[in-house]
Amino acid sequence: MARTESNMLPLGTTAPDFKLVDTVDDVTKSLQELKGTTATLVMFICNHCPFVIHVNAQLSQLAKDYVSKGINCIAISSNDVENYPQDHPDLMKKNAIDNDYIFPYLYDQTQDVAKAYDAACTPDFFLFNSDLILVYAGQLDDSRPGNGIPVTGKDIRAAMDALINNNPVNPNQKPSMGCNIKWK
Template identity: 80%
Template structure:
């Protein structure tokens, strides 16, 4: 299991826009139409990564806990689906349904969105405020497959709660870690 750390895009960075396919309904969706009133969480994930599988239940719960507070969640897979067929769009849609995702699961076929966000691993998290300025980029929590620590979402939840409460997000952020994005 490869361990790749996120690149930690500088805080304050404006969220790059995109217009890519939502695997659940096969329509193109843009950041401008999916963004939340309070904030927007962009997550780079995939179907087969053990790190994503390990936190999938928490990702589903996180969205359920914060969408009513104005933070919309968006998942994107940028993996090369030809060489990693588990990450094909039709299987992404099934994965989203099986994991009770209430957020769109988008396919970045050209990998341009991942490059624009400087995404490096799955999962990789980017939390933006209401003006689409980056306030958090880092880990979900300290749990990793096999390390015995429970999945709590503690780090990301603290940032999301601060955003909801109009408080400063702690700038001391630990990189996310997971499988490297499967580049073409």
């Protein structure tokens, strides 16, 4: 399992817009229609990465805990499905259902969205405020497969809570770590 750190898109960056197909309902959706009123968490994930599998339950719970607070989550898979067929959109839909995702799971077939976000790994997290300005680009928490640290989502939860409470988000952020995005 290759360990790749996120590239840490600079804070203050405006969220790159996109229109991608949601693999659950086969409807094309845009960032503008999916964004939250308080914040938007864009997550680059995939089906097969052990780092994502390790946090899937927390991703599902995170969305459930924060949607009522105006924070919407959006998951995107940008992996090359020709060489990694387990990340195919049909299997993305099954994965979303199996993991009880209440957020859209979008397919970035061209990989243009991942490039626009400078995404490097799965999972890779980008939290934008209500104006779609990046306020957090970092890890979910300190847990990794096999390190014995519980998955809590504490780092992202702290950033989300700061936004909800109109407090500044701590600028000291640790990069996410996971499998590299499978580029074509």
